[in-house]
Amino acid sequence: MSNTLMKKIKSLDWERMQQSLDEQGYVTFPSILDQDQCQDIMAMYEEERHFRSTIDMSRYRFGVGEYKYFQAPLPEILQQLREGFYPPLAMTANRWLNQSGRDAIYPETLQQFLHTCHLQGQTRSTPLILKYVEGGYNCLHQDLYGEVYFPFQVVFALNWKEIDYTGGEFMLVEQRPRAQSRGHVLTLEQGAGLIFPTNHRPVLGTRGYYRTTLRHGVSTITSGIRYSLGIIFHDAK
Ligand SMILES: O=C(O)CCC(=O)C(=O)O
């Protein structure tokens, strides 16, 4: 099963995806988790042994909803996703650094990158499942959990908009320097995903690259229950 998932990640159209990341800053990709895998992940949400902590979002005024951080070692399927998406995105991350005249700093493998996190005291695992019921939402935010962060993260839809829930669009807002912000609204099929920048992205302007700041969130769920899976590559303090 997991081997197939690795193959699916490798056989995504990375050329198109890399181009879209460079041009738009984000990219969606078609479903790589089948319905059973999505069901299995949603079922895990009820099994406390998988998680290190549960966050009631309203307590921190992050929004309305709940999420749970997986505990290490991650379930096989999540480990595969985190390991499989890391290398091509590390290439993008290093390319972006080079474009702005900086040295590549992201190692080739997730394991090496996590080692850097751990040396900085960032040892707590960050992949998570989010669950929102009617009236739920997620305020615009960034997921930075310490000095070391990976510049991309991936989110998967675990169930279906218009079947399992309504509303609940994914929002990505790009704050441009000395200009008004631009918003993107994204909807994914079950098992499909979105890659987006954790913090910044370079944009080519008339006088070279400048940097925009990105925040993401989820609009109000107007009915039903929405589940998503977040793959964050850096560990947390
Ligand atoms: O529920 C969502 O789609 C948003 C998830 C999110 O904030 C994340 O993956 O970091």
Ligand SMILES: [Fe+2]
């Ligand atoms: Fe997030």
